[in-house]
Amino acid sequence: MSSYLRDTTLETLGFLFLHEPAIAPAGEFSERQAYRDTVLVGRLRVAIQRLNPNIPADAGEQAFREVLRVNSPELLTKNEAFYHLPVQGETKLLKRKISPCA
Incomplete structure (x- = not known):
């Protein structure tokens, strides 16, 4: 897939591309407190x-906290845990909703 097609498709879906200096701690659209921040918490909440x-x-x-809590020293383990969050999170939410004791 060409980069033009990829970028156009993602923009159509509502993704906005900003280069790293723009969202850096002192950038024009600062979205992180420090360079070590890997999650853009404002965007995650939205x-x-x-x-x-x-x-x-x-x-x-709760979903926000669970995404931030994915913790493991191994990148592959972190990626797998993050990948399974939507399914497991939905299951937990459904169990809580239908539980008569909740």
């Missing part, structure tokens, strides 16, 4: 709400 508009606020906050 994405969780946009992708899950009907979940309660506390469930969105």
Whole structure:
């Protein structure tokens, strides 16, 4: 796939491309406190709400915390845990919703 096609497709889906200096701690659109910050927390919160508009606020906050909590010294293990979060998170949410004791 050409980079033009990829970029155009992603822009059509609502993705915005900014070069790293623009979102750096002192950048024009600063989105991180330090260079070591790998998660853009503001964008993550907005994405969780946009992708899950009907979940309660506390469930969105729980999802946010779980994404940030994925912790392992091995990159492959982290990636696998992150990959499974949407499915496991939805299962936990559904169990909590239908549980008569909740």
